[in-house]
Amino acid sequence: MHKKLFIPGPTEVRKEVLKEMARPMIGHRTQEFTDLFAALKPKLQRLLYTQNDVLISSSSGSGLMEAAVRNCVGKKVLSCVCGAFSAKWADIAANCGKEIEKLEVAWGEAIKPEMIEEKLSQGGFDAIHLTHCETTTGVLSPLAEIAEVVKKYPDVLFLVDTVSSLGGIKVETDRLGIDICLASSQKALGLPPGLSVASVSLRAYERAKTITGRGYYFDLLELKKSYDKNQTPYTPSISLFYALNRQLDYILEKEGLEKRFARHKKMGRLTRKWAQEKGFELFPEKGFESDTITCLTNSRTIDLKRAKEEQKKKRYQFDAGYRELNAKLEKEGKPSTFRIAHLGDIKTSDLRKLLKELEALI
Amino acid sequence: MHKKLFIPGPTEVRKEVLKEMARPMIGHRTQEFTDLFAALKPKLQRLLYTQNDVLISSSSGSGLMEAAVRNCVGKKVLSCVCGAFSAKWADIAANCGKEIEKLEVAWGEAIKPEMIEEKLSQGGFDAIHLTHCETTTGVLSPLAEIAEVVKKYPDVLFLVDTVSSLGGIKVETDRLGIDICLASSQKALGLPPGLSVASVSLRAYERAKTITGRGYYFDLLELKKSYDKNQTPYTPSISLFYALNRQLDYILEKEGLEKRFARHKKMGRLTRKWAQEKGFELFPEKGFESDTITCLTNSRTIDLKRAKEEQKKKRYQFDAGYRELNAKLEKEGKPSTFRIAHLGDIKTSDLRKLLKELEALI
Numbered sequence: 276m277h278k279k280l281f282i283p284g285p286t287e288v289r290k291e292v293l294k295e296m297a298r299p300m301i302g303h304r305t306q307e308f309t310d311l312f313a314a315l316k317p318k319l320q321r322l323l324y325t326q327n328d329v330l331i332s333s334s335s336g337s338g339l340m341e342a343a344v345r346n347c348v349g350k351k352v353l354s355c356v357c358g359a360f361s362a363k364w365a366d367i368a369a370n371c372g373k374e375i376e377k378l379e380v381a382w383g384e385a386i387k388p389e390m391i392e393e394k395l396s397q398g399g400f401d402a403i404h405l406t407h408c409e410t411t412t413g414v415l416s417p418l419a420e421i422a423e424v425v426k427k428y429p430d431v432l433f434l435v436d437t438v439s440s441l442g443g444i445k446v447e448t449d450r451l452g453i454d455i456c457l458a459s460s461q462k463a464l465g466l467p468p469g470l471s472v473a474s475v476s477l478r479a480y481e482r483a484k485t486i487t488g489r490g491y492y493f494d495l496l497e498l499k500k501s502y503d504k505n506q507t508p509y510t511p512s513i514s515l516f517y518a519l520n521r522q523l524d525y526i527l528e529k530e531g532l533e534k535r536f537a538r539h540k541k542m543g544r545l546t547r548k549w550a551q552e553k554g555f556e557l558f559p560e561k562g563f564e565s566d567t568i569t570c571l572t573n574s575r576t577i578d579l580k581r582a583k584e585e586q587k588k589k590r591y592q593f594d595a596g597y598r599e600l601n602a603k604l605e606k607e608g609k610p611s612t613f614r615i616a617h618l619g620d621i622k623t624s625d626l627r628k629l630l631k632e633l634e635a636l637i
Numbered sequence: 638m639h640k641k642l643f644i645p646g647p648t649e650v651r652k653e654v655l656k657e658m659a660r661p662m663i664g665h666r667t668q669e670f671t672d673l674f675a676a677l678k679p680k681l682q683r684l685l686y687t688q689n690d691v692l693i694s695s696s697s698g699s700g701l702m703e704a705a706v707r708n709c710v711g712k713k714v715l716s717c718v719c720g721a722f723s724a725k726w727a728d729i730a731a732n733c734g735k736e737i738e739k740l741e742v743a744w745g746e747a748i749k750p751e752m753i754e755e756k757l758s759q760g761g762f763d764a765i766h767l768t769h770c771e772t773t774t775g776v777l778s779p780l781a782e783i784a785e786v787v788k789k790y791p792d793v794l795f796l797v798d799t800v801s802s803l804g805g806i807k808v809e810t811d812r813l814g815i816d817i818c819l820a821s822s823q824k825a826l827g828l829p830p831g832l833s834v835a836s837v838s839l840r841a842y843e844r845a846k847t848i849t850g851r852g853y854y855f856d857l858l859e860l861k862k863s864y865d866k867n868q869t870p871y872t873p874s875i876s877l878f879y880a881l882n883r884q885l886d887y888i889l890e891k892e893g894l895e896k897r898f899a900r901h902k903k904m905g906r907l908t909r910k911w912a913q914e915k916g917f918e919l920f921p922e923k924g925f926e927s928d929t930i931t932c933l934t935n936s937r938t939i940d941l942k943r944a945k946e947e948q949k950k951k952r953y954q955f956d957a958g959y960r961e962l963n964a965k966l967e968k969e970g971k972p973s974t975f976r977i978a979h980l981g982d983i984k985t986s987d988l989r990k991l992l993k994e995l996e997a998l999i
Contacts, residue, residue: 277661284872285662296876297659299639300647300829302954333831334696337871338854345852363853372850461872467662469695469831469874488734488850490707492700509699510646510823512831512874514658592664 278592279621281629283410283439283568285461285468286619288518289525295517296467303513309505311516316505318523319472322532323441323456325448327474330498331519333512336438336459336471337367342493343404343434343455343473344368346483350401353378353394353431355386357416358409359599364436368404372488376400382600383412383570385563388420395428401482402432408440411597413570413614414559415440422451432479438462442526443539443567443618454479460515463539463567465619466522470515475499539566542617542626549630553637558612567618573610575637582613582636591629640954641983643991645772645801645930647823647830648981650880651887654828657879665875671867673878678867680885681834684803684894685818687810689836692860693881695874698800698821698833699729704855705766705796705817705835706730708845712763715740715756715793717748719778720771721961726798730766734850738762744962745774745932747925750782757790763844764794770802773959775932775976776921777802784813794841800824804888805901805929805980816841822877825901825929827981828884832877837861901928904979904988911992915999920974929980935972937999944975944998953991 280287301307312331319329332339344352344367351374354365359382368375378394380386391403403425408415418435425433432454437446441456443463448456454476461468475495483495491497492509501508526535543566550557550571558570573579579595586592594614601611615633617626642649663669674693681691694701706714706729713736716727721744730737740756742748753765765787770777780797787795794816799808803818805825810818816838823830837857845857853859854871863870888897905928912919912933920932935941941957948954956976963973977995979988 278663280662280664282664285664285875288662293659293661297655299655300642300650300823301640302642302644302647303830305954334700334854335871335873338696341852341854367853370850370856371852459872461662467874467876468665468872469877488732490703490733490852491729492696492703492855494732509697510821510830511697512829512877513647514829514876515831515874592667 276590278590279625281591281593281616281621283594283614283616284459286465286616287621288465288467289620292466292518292522295521296514298514298517300513303507303510308513311520312505315516315520315523318527321527322523323446323448323474324450325456325474327448327476328499328502329472329474330495330502331507331511331516332471332473332498333469333507334471335468336436336457338493339457339471339473340364340436341367341371342495343457344373345371345493346486346489346495347432347434347455347479348373348402349482349486350374351376351399353391353400353403355391355403355405357384357386357406357414358382358411359597360410360436360438361406364404364406382603383414383558384560385414385416388417388424391421392424395424395431400431402434404434404436406436407446408437408444408565408567410439410568411600412559413565413568414563415565417563418446419451422453426452432482439567439618440565442535445536448474460519463618464522466518467515469512470519538623539618542566542621542623543569545623545626546615546617546630553634568614568616570612570614572612576610577636579611579613585636589632591632593629593633638952640952641987643953643955643978643983645824645956645976645978646821648827648978649983650827650829651982654880654884657883658829658876660876660879662875665869665872670875673882674867677878677882677885680889683889684885685808685810685836686812687818687836689810689838690861690864691834691836692857692864693869693873693878694833694835694860695831695869696833697830698798698819700855701819701833701835702726702798703729703733704857705819706735707733707855708848708851708857709794709796709817709841710735710764711844711848712736713738713761715753715762715765717753717765717767719746719748719768719776720744720773721959722772722798723768726766726768744965745776745920746922747776747778750779750786753783754786757786757793762793764796766796766798768798769808770799770806770927770929772801772930773962774920775927775930776925777806777927779925780808781813784815788814794844801929801980802927804897807898810836822881825980826884828880829877831874832881900985901980904928904983904985905931907985907988908977908979908992915996930976930978932974932976934974938972939998941973941975947998951994953994955991955995
């Protein structure tokens with residue numbers, strides 16, 4: 276029995292996309308594959324609102340998070356931390372031997388432009404990493420306002436994780452001056468996991484040239500060399516390339532980007548309204564709620580354990596809270612959280628049905 | 638029109654495996670996924686003849702080649718180079734900032750145990766990397782004999798790339814004392830690309846603990862932490878996990894390992910006999926020909942360009958030579974090579990048909 280997924284990734288994958296996953300294999304050093312690769316390029320550029328290269332990695336988004344810091348941090352990176360995934364990025368940078376300085380706010384709060392201004396104005400940074408939508412807390416960073424600040428520091432590369440926003444919320448990479456904008460296949464793009472994409476600016480490549488120990492798999496210059504030939508340095512996850520191509524056609528041509536963003540907005544609003552009506556507080560700081568994932572404070576004290584058990588019999592799955600976050604909250608004597616993800620190809624009508632089902636658990 | 642693949646990866650994927658690729662998505666932090674992961678573990682251990690952990694990476698085999706050297710080389714690695722893929726491994730190690738010393742033979746020749754003995758006896762090494770089957774040249778390294786030598790040096794970790802042999806040729810990881818034995822999904826395992834596996838010995842983990850800058854995605858200790866909980870540190874390529882599970886059942890239960898190895902032996906013999914009859918010399922040094930890939934010297938001077946063109950109209954695809962190798966040979970005024978791959982789920986009868994087709998090109 277398949278459960279419709281309202282968890283923050285993997286998300287539901289449409290049947291025609293799943294079908295692409297089952298295509299017979301082809302060689303990757305063939306015209307057929309380079310044609311497929313070439314077709315993907317402009318579509319990804321449209322999706323990311325960029326003229327930069329959009330590299331494709333046969334890895335999860337975490338892999339490209341590593342690529343971003345491994346290739347772009349020479350001196351010190353400003354690590355913006357507001358939840359588990361942004362904290363993970365800081366850890367990755369540290370594990371790559373990079374010097375990091377954390378700008379940390381309480382989970383549920385958003386990082387503000389002025390906090391970043393204060394840090395960057397002290398000097399010494401050559402990169403900043405920011406998580407657009409923090410999946411653990413459902414907080415959406417004020418990306419446009421932060422971008423204005425980062426632009427004032429021309430030596431600071433702007434690395435942005437849009438894993439749980441790209442394809443659901445507009446991200447104008449070039450207008451915002453984002454040097455690396457990365458995302459995973461299994462979130463708002465509505466694909467199975469295993470692939471990730473990142474736009475890379477010219478100055479990010481230039482920076483990479485000055486950095487040693489970039490390794491191979493996540494070496495941006497290695498990826499670039501192949502990219503220019505519509506190829507990958509290593510055998511790519513061909514099935515997912517097919518699926519990506521099909522899904523980009525759907526997103527760009529069938530649904531259309533603006534409509535897709537509007538649908539996510541609507542689903543975000545709907546979920547927040549429902550929460551309010553049912554007496555659940557929203558976990559994110561007011562005004563910073565993401566339209567892709569809603570994180571709710573369990574102020575009505577649903578028995579989340581029971582809910583999890585109940586779900587086993589149901590045709591849907593929501594998220595009974597991010598474990599690390601709930602453990603933290605429990606320690607502080609605060610109510611736990613749970614999450615409803617409404618991203619990717621989930622329809623508003625599906626979401627309404629889920630909310631109805633959830634009411635039975637209250 | 639699908640072409641049956643006789644190229645050295647990706648290989649043909651059976652229909653029931655492709656079907657697994659199209660399964661609806663599930664969450665990876667669920668019982669369903671941990672059950673799937675737990676089921677895979679003993680099957681992979683049987684495939685690799687090991688009691689060690691067999692980690693699964695959502696990357697190509699190149700990723701785990703990077704993992705092996707990044708985590709296991711503290712002092713200096715002996716890089717055994719006999720073709721493009723073994724050379725690539727040495728480059729990866731160097732790009733990870735590791736000190737390498739190459740033991741290099743001409744492409745087409747095999748590295749012998751005494752060459753390794755000579756190098757290792759000089760001291761200073763704490764790891765050696767060896768490519769079991771060199772995909773560019775079709776040379777199979779004398780793994781068992783080399784293993785006997787490496788065993789004499791208890792501080793030297795034995796890292797082996799079995800990308801184009803595992804699942805087609807028996808590799809007894811534990812008996813040979815292999816610390817890291819890695820392979821990709823898209824070769825003799827008969828799966829789509831995007832996944833790779835590596836057995837990891839306890840002493841490899843111990844070594845990793847002493848090494849900094851391991852990063853995240855290919856950090857063996859990070860993978861191990863999750864492995865023990867039947868999990869992955871990052872979102873895994875779920876579709877390929879399903880496919881792997883199905884295919885391991887086929888390999889272990891339906892066909893059986895011994896029969897599978899025997900089939901590959903038969904296909905190797907058949908191809909070499911055909912070559913001899915048709916007047917093609919074998920490119921590998923005599924006695925070191927792999928049973929998974931046959932590399933032939935184009936001594937009959939087939940027009941390989943024409944052959945490549947002809948293939949476009951045919952229902953099969955073989956490999957008209959590894960570009961880098963043929964460029965090298967051309968420079969030396971030697972005849973070029975081409976490859977017939979007979980690995981994975983290719984049947985002997987399929988191979989016979991291909992050889993018949995090739996005769997038309999001579």
